Amino acid sequence: MSDTSPKPEATPDVAPIAALIDPMPAAPPRSQWLDVWDQFRRHKGAMAGAVVLILIILLVFVGPWFWPYEASHIDIRSRNQGPSWAHPMGTDQLGRDMLARLMAGGQTSVSVGITAMLLALFLGSLVGVLAGYFRRLDGLLMRLTDLFLALPLLPLMLVMVLLFRDKLNGAFGPETGIFILIVVAIGVTSWMPTARIVRGDVLALKEQEFVLAARSIGTTNLRMILRHVLPNVLSPIMVSATLGIANAIITESALSFLGLGFPPDFPTWGRLLFDATDYLQQHPERVFWPGLAISLTVLSANYLGDGLRDALDPRIRGR
Numbered sequence: 135m136s137d138t139s140p141k142p143e144a145t146p147d148v149a150p151i152a153a154l155i156d157p158m159p160a161a162p163p164r165s166q167w168l169d170v171w172d173q174f175r176r177h178k179g180a181m182a183g184a185v186v187l188i189l190i191i192l193l194v195f196v197g198p199w200f201w202p203y204e205a206s207h208i209d210i211r212s213r214n215q216g217p218s219w220a221h222p223m224g225t226d227q228l229g230r231d232m233l234a235r236l237m238a239g240g241q242t243s244v245s246v247g248i249t250a251m252l253l254a255l256f257l258g259s260l261v262g263v264l265a266g267y268f269r270r271l272d273g274l275l276m277r278l279t280d281l282f283l284a285l286p287l288l289p290l291m292l293v294m295v296l297l298f299r300d301k302l303n304g305a306f307g308p309e310t311g312i313f314i315l316i317v318v319a320i321g322v323t324s325w326m327p328t329a330r331i332v333r334g335d336v337l338a339l340k341e342q343e344f345v346l347a348a349r350s351i352g353t354t355n356l357r358m359i360l361r362h363v364l365p366n367v368l369s370p371i372m373v374s375a376t377l378g379i380a381n382a383i384i385t386e387s388a389l390s391f392l393g394l395g396f397p398p399d400f401p402t403w404g405r406l407l408f409d410a411t412d413y414l415q416q417h418p419e420r421v422f423w424p425g426l427a428i429s430l431t432v433l434s435a436n437y438l439g440d441g442l443r444d445a446l447d448p449r450i451r452g453r
Contacts (some may be wrong), residue, residue: 180441262332
C-alpha cells in the first residue's frame with residue numbers, strides 16, 4: 135500500500151547565507167569619566183569658570199617672565215602715575231609697576247589658596263573617613279568638629295598669627311615663615327565641612343554590598359579604606375577642593391588687609407588692597423584691580439565646583 139501523505143517541503147539551508155552577513159559590532163563600553171566630561175562641558179558656567187581660572191593662573195605664573203618690569207623695581211620719578219601704555223595699571227607711591235605687583239601678588243595668593251586647601255582637604259578627609267568607618271571614633275571626632283565650628287575662626291587665626299609669627303619668622307625667614315603660618319592657620323580652621331561631607335558618604339558606603347563582600351573575605355580595615363571606601367568618596371572631595379581654594383584666597387586676603395599677613399614688601403592681593411586704602415581718593419583704580427582679581431578667581435572656582443558637583447553626581451547624570 136503506497137504512502138499518499140504529503141511530504142514536507144525541503145527548507146533551504148540558511149547557514150551559508152547567515153555566514154555572509156557581518157554581525158553588528160557591539161558598542162565599546164563607555165567610560166565613566168567620559169560621562170563626567172560630557173556632563174561637565176554642558177555646564178556653561180563651569181566651563182567659563184575653568185577657562186578664566188586657567189587664564190588667571192597663566193597670567194600670574196607665566197606673565198612675569200614676559201613683562202619688562204619687576205614687582206620690586208623702584209622708580210621714584212614714576213611714582214603715583216595713572217594708567218598708561220607703559221604702566222597699564224599705573225604705579226604705586228614708590229614707582230613700582232602695579233601690573234607686575236598684581237601678578238606677583240597673585241602667585242602668593244594662589245599658592246596660599248592651593249596649599250591651604252590641600253591641608254584642609256587632608257585633615258577633613260582623614261577625620262571624615264575615621265568617623266564614618268569606625269563607630270567608636272564617630273562621637274569623639276564629630277564633637278571635635280562641632281567644637282571647631284563653634285569657634286570664631288577669624289579671631290582664632292589672628293591669635294595664631296600673633297602667637298607664632300615671630301618664632302616661625304626666626305626659624306624660616308620672614309617670607310617662608312609667614313607663608314607656613316598662614317597656610318596652617320587657614321588649613322586647621324577650614325577642614326570641618328569636608329569632614330562632615332566625607333563622613334556622611336562613608337556611612338552610606340559601609341552598607342553597600344561590595345563593602346560587605348570585601349569584609350566577608352577578611353579584608354583588613356586599612357585595605358578596605360584605601361581600596362574600597364576612599365575612591366568612592368573622591369567626588370565630594372574634589373568639589374570641596376575647588377571651593378576650598380576660593381575660601382582660602384578670601385581668608386588670606388582678609389588677613390593681609392588687616393595687616394597681619396605677609397610683610398609690606400611682599401605683595402599679595404590682600405596686601406595691595408590694604409596699601410591702596412591710603413590713596414583711595416586720588417587713585418581708586420588701585421583698589422579696583424586687586425579686588426577684581428580676587429572676585430574673578432573666587433567666582434571662577436565656585437562655578438568650577440558647581441560644575442564638578444553636577445558632573446560627579448550620578449543622579450544628575452541619570453537625569
